[in-house]
Amino acid sequence: MLRGTVLTSAALCFCLPLGLQAADFSFEQVITKARERAESAYQPPKEVPRFLQELSFDDYQGIRFKPENSLWHESDSAFQVMPVPSGLFYRNPVQVHVIDEQGVEPLTFAKNQFTYPNTEVERLVPADLGYAGFKLTFPLKDGEQNQFLVFAGASYYRAVGSDNNFGISGRGLAIDTGMPGGEEFPDFVEFWLERPAPDATSMTFYGLLDSPSMSGAYRFVATPGEQTVLAVESVLFPRQDVELLGVAPLTSMFYYGENSIRPRGEWRPEVHDSDGLLVHDGGTGEWLWRPLQNPGTLRMDYFSVQNLRGFGLLQRDTDFRSYQDPEAIYDGRPSSWVETDGSWGPGKVVLVQIPTPNETNDNIVAFWQPNDPVQRGKPLKQRYRVLFGDPGIAANPLGSARETFVGDGMRVGGGSEEGALRMIVDFAGGPLDALSDDAAVLGEVTMQNDGELIEQFVQYLPSLKRWRLSMLVRPAEGESLALRAHLRDAEQTLSETWQYDIPVGSDLLATPE
Template sequence: MPSRRDLLASLLAAPAALTLNRTALAQGSPLQAALAAVSDGQAISRDALLAFAREVSRNPYQAPRADIPRSLQQLSLDQYRQIRMKPDQRVWAGENRGFTLDLLPAGNVFTTPVTIRTVDGGIIRDKRFQADQYDYGQTAPLPTEIQVPYTGFRAYAGLSSGTPADEALVFQGASLFRALARGQVYGVMARGLTLNVAEAQGEEFPSFRSFWIERPGPGGTSLVVHALLDSDSVTGLYRFSLRPGDSTVCDVEVTLFPRNDLQHVGIAPMTANYLFAPNDRANVDDVRGGVHDTQGLQIWNGNGEWIWRPVTNPETLQVSGFVDQNPRGFGLLQRDRRFEAFNDLDARFERRPSVWIEPLGDWGQGQVQLVEIPVNDEFNRNILAYWRPRTPLARGGEHMFTYRMHWCWAPPERPPSAMVVATRTGRAQGGGRRRRFLVDFTAEDFGDREKSAGLRANLTNQRGRVGNIDGRLVPDLKLYRVAFDLDPEAANQVELRLVLEKDGQPQSETWLYRWTP
């Protein structure tokens, strides 16, 4: 009989390996029994999936292994992307289920195998690679007898028509996944979990190892995906319930089973690229007005305060923490939806989704953490945001988080008062490191001078010196602009805070900014 370590190494590999071990599974360890309950031919059960994840966490972690043909590993990314399931061969094609699935084989950099099972009529069914189900574009077709591991899947739904022909969701690569609302193109990506981001010991990258995808009912409008995540330090069981539309909503339930005490864990993480924007164009020589998936981080904290923090492409790694208790929401947003703001016919940055996280239930004390990493191109994802619990997640415990993700044009909730619509910076008079800032707020009431009478800008700075502060109402634009100069003096980091007030009460969201050279 295989050892527990050998079984753990193989249990999440190709489904064929699981089938070969069925005899041993019926007789062996608790891990074998747990696996048998969530494999081919078994009825789906949330309790069985939890028991399986729990038992996996009690065993030493084994990295996934797979034999991948060299020809697939040597494909360019463009060549690999041409390999797709034929539309009539996709899972549930022609069944009027509201969704179809394209199962993604290994190739290019995607070499971590995952097990994919569907749940048909409540019964788990393993999915196995069949070469003749795929179009290969300009790449030579694979022999029909070859077996290639899967590395993820793509879900199609009827976002623009009544048939499931539009990409709505992709899981592929470590714990990465992304979704779209109607009319959008891919931008911000989510992760299942982050561990030890920007820590001296190095970041750990958990991966989704197995998926159970429930077949929707006739004319289905939601897709349910169960997933097992695993890494050296933690095992996790996830349940995703996706509802695509004008705003695509995904409810996420997470249960984590740490193998070690998790000192720095990121819940509901999301990552984006940001190269430059009007607030950050130093040394930029580009015909485009901006290059980014996201303009900033918005937070609705537990005290009810709305915060807007524009992101930057800094010269050095920057980590910011926004301490909170029971946050109401946070997300990476693309606020400017004008084509002219970007002027890129290929990338279409104005159509990239905002991602808003709505915690469900109390998350306790912690902080929304923002990481900004310097980059020189637009292809590396250098912005990361997530919730970091204050208390470490204890080894041997079970830790649950539930949240709702909105892949949207704008979050379902918005500040009841004025919002920031633009942040711009440039060289100020006087030379040196002095900077000029323009921060524009908008609100319906700004179109009426009488209603907006008495507004003032409350600007504070942690270091350096601010001056030439000018707040000006522009009724025909429904705009209130605050202009000011910053002299950082000897400081290499200055925290700025700006809010519009009237009679001592806030009339806008809070603008926060970190200036660095």
């Protein structure tokens, strides 16, 4: 075990106590460290030896922490900690400390706490390798310890609800994502893990973030469950002006979906970790849904919001038949929702979509960008919660867009309307589910960029229990196709706003490659 009520000869080695008592430790100390770093020149973190960076994926995966050595394994804590070894993608070891009634002590690496793929790798792993991060476990199901949260690599973390498998990632911060000069990836360089009480259902820990442009202090409170919630408080100190700051970034993957051309040779109907971006503007009350795409070139879309209440990347389609993949289990990937705490001021939600030729690349990023300039010497503070779980985590009270289909407008009901596209959106949930099958549901469609709305109608689909909005549209010559739509009746708005964009030159009718 790493640390518990009893230490054995095989236990992980600890450095001598620092003399700092748990009662003396506070978030303010992390804030002070972040401020002091920002006032000094940036020092890049050290890297592990080259051979560890060049390990094969299988060899790195073969370096496994032994669960029986987990931190607090032999104690009465429901939470346990499993360190993540450095190597391969995880090139920068981080410092990890434990806070308990005895004080604050750093964890030191011990080779005998891991198994190895072969004796050669074991021989070459240095005794002071260090950790890349940590995994938190909690008895989510059947009384067994289940991994629910992982922090490892740059400022990345992943979490799941009790019914999910890992998919989408969160990050502490994003800097200049999608910009021509390249993205900067801040690192968590130090963590402090606070030992929970025996009956605790939440665990608190702290992180120190650093990068050439920014240093920051983070306080996290993780609450696992059917929906796992990560409460975040951050204080950021810019070392220099930042052109594009991404707060509470989410990172996901979209290869193709029901709205895409299926690549040649692919038998799976869809492949993605998330299928859309949802944004809630508390100022206007609007809920906006933007289906994801795998674009031909880098795309950045900005959604201005008066008073952000939340945004997230959701995996709304949780039907196995949509994926037919029992190994990747895309139908079990979690949705993630960022819920603001207090006013964040004016700004915009940014959606970055990057072309990808396969499913191994995370090509989707969403984050909040404040309108106020990020300038050296001006601290920034945010509080928010990041939820991981089923698609209902956003608590959207309106009907939601479940599927989007795009096709040749001349094939079905298009007649001679050359250049037209048939756009179909299926809605369900919220007040829509309470309507009779013959209710007078109307579609409200707005075209942009001088596009033409040729026709639109709404029909109920009894077999799916959904309301289908069908639109025949045509983009203006040389313009992208951009439109917004929602459902209503004579009295109220019935659905969120569905928004879609097809750039100039996109040939959805082409033969798959």
